[in-house]
Amino acid sequence: MARRVLLTGLSSHWGGKLAQALERDPEIEVIVGVSPQDPTCELERTEFVRVGTQHALLRRIVQAADIDTVVDTRLIVDSVAASPRATHENNVIGTMNILAACSGPDSPVRKVVFKSSAHYYGSEQDDPAFFTESMRRPHPPRTLLEKDVVEAEGAVASFAERNPELTVSILRFANGLGPTLHTSHSAWLSLPVVPAILGFDPRYQFIHEDDIVGVLEHATRHDLDGVYNVAADGVLVLSEIASLLGRPLAPVLPPWGTGLALAALARTGLKVPPEMHSQLRYGRAIDNRKLKAAGAPLRSTTRETVSAFAQHLRVAAVKRGASEPYQYEREVEEFLRYSPSVRRADKTARLQG
C-alpha cells in the first residue's frame, strides 16, 4: 500500500534509521522527511524539508506530494531529552497538528503509523505481569511524560475513530537499547556498576534498536490496524541484566526516599527521569504476542539485546572518538543529488527519473 511516505522527526534517531531502511525498498516511490532540525544520518533519496509541526504547512506538503502514508516517529519518550514544556509541545500539540494535516475529506492519506511508548502503561505496584493492548493503566499517569504519552495516544485513537476507513497503527514500544541509541537507560547501564534500589529487582524488557526500525518498517509496508505492543521476547530482572553486562549490581539507592537520593544523584550529572523511578522499583513487561501474530520481525530477544549492548560497551571505551559524526550540509547534499555533473549509478538514476 505504502508508496509515498511522509516521515516526521527525520532528525530523530528513528526517523533517520527508518528512512534509510525504506530507501532500500524500490516499491516505495517517495520518502519525504520533515523535521525542524537537520537529519543526523546519511540519506540517499529521502527529501528533507525543514519544517516543524505547523499543520497548514504540513498539509500543503501532504497534498502536493500526494502522500498516502504518514509515519510519526517524533514522540519524546525520555524526559531528560527535553524540557517538560518542549516535551508537551512536541508530544501533544505536535501530534494533534500532524493528525490535523492528515485529515480532511480530500486528504490523500490512507495510513497513519504512530510510534508510541510503553510509558502509556506506566509502572505500578498493582500492574499485571504482562500488559496486553486492551489493558489500561491501573492509576492515572504520575509523571508529565506519561501524561503526555496518554494524551497523544488519546488524540490518535479518536482520530482513528473519526476516520474508520484509514489504517491507524499505534505501536507501543518497550524501552529501546542498542549501541547507537542514547537513552537514560543506556546511560544507567553504562555505569561501572549497575545501581539498583535496595530490596528490589525489577523486571525489564528491552527491544533492540534494529528491531524498532524493523517493526516501524513492517508497519509502514503492511497494514497493522489498531494498537500493538512492541517488545522483544523474554523479560529479564535487573540482576540478570547486570550479570550479562559483567558489572556488579549495586543496591545503593534506599527503598524509602528514593526520589531524594536520585535528586542528589542528578546533581552529580547522572539525570534519572521520573518515569524511570517507578520502573527501577516495579519494572514493567508488555505482551508482544499480537505483534508476533501480525508477522512483525523481531530478531533479538531481550537477552540477546542486552548481550549485544554488553559487547558494545566493551569496545566503546577503545573506539571512543574514532568515527566522525555525520553532519548534514544542505548545499553538498543538493549538489550530490541534483547536479547534472554528478555521475550516478544506474539505480539512483532510475529512481531520479
Add this chain to the structure above:
Amino acid sequence: MKSLPAASTDPRDYLPAIEPERQVTDWGRSERVEGLMDRTVYEFLYHYWFRCEVEGIENVPAEGGALLVSNHAGALPPDAAMITKAIKEEHPRPRPLHLTVEHFFKGYPGFSMLVSKIGGIPAHPANVHRLLHDEGQLVLVFPEGRKGTEKLYKDRYRLRRFGRGGFVEAAMRAEVPIQPVAVVGAEEAAPVFAQMTLLKRLTGLLYFPITPTFPHFGLLGMAGYLPAKFRIRFLEPIPTDQWGPEPWNDRGLIQNVADDVRARIQDELYDMLAHRKSVWM
C-alpha cells in the same frame, strides 16, 4: 497491499521460546534461589519439622493447567511452601507451582525480590489467566486471602468467606479444573493470638500479629514455626467445562461453585481433624 502470512489467532502459539541459558523465568522466578530454598529451608521443614503427610497426590494433573485452591492460615503461612514441596517430592511428574500473592509484596523492599524469585506472582486476573490458559501451569490460590492469615487461633480451621469467587471465574475462563486442597497443621504451626491494628498502621505491614515468636524475636520470629504435624490432602479436581459455554457470565453459578469448593475443603478439614490423634505427632 502485501498480504500477511497466514497466521494463527491463538495467543498460545506466540509465547516466547525458552532460552536455556537463563536461570530466571519471564515471571522473575529464579531456579537458583528457589533451588537453594528448596534444598535448605523447605527440605528441613517438610521432612523433619512438619513431617508432612500427603494424600491424593494422584489427583494433581500431570500436565496442563490447574487451579489449586487451599485453606490458608497462620502468620507468614508455611502452607504454600509445603504444598509446593509436596508436589515436588511426591508427584510422579514434579511440576513447578505458582503462588498468587498480594500486590503488597511487590511494593515492599526485600519481599519484592524474594517472593517473585521463589515462585510468587501478583494476584492479578491477567497473570492467573496467562499461567493457567496460555502456559498450562499449576497455580495455587488462597481465596480466603488476608482474611485467612488475620484469623486468630481461636477460629482455627473455620474457613473464611471465599472472596467473591474470582478464582472460579479465573478457572472457568482458562478452561482448567479446580483442585481443592486441605491442609491441617498450619494453624498450630504459626498460631496468631492477637492482631495489633495500631502497630500494623505504624509499620506499614499487611498485618501485625502476636505469635509465640513475634514480635519479641524480631522479623525473623515471623518464620518461627512450632513443630506441628502437617497433613496435606489433594481432593478430586472439579472440571469447569461442565456448565456450557461462557459460564462466567452467570454470577450465581460462580458463587455456588465457590461455596461448593469451600464446603468440600471444610468437610475434609473436619474429617482430617477427627482422625488426628495429636497435633504434634
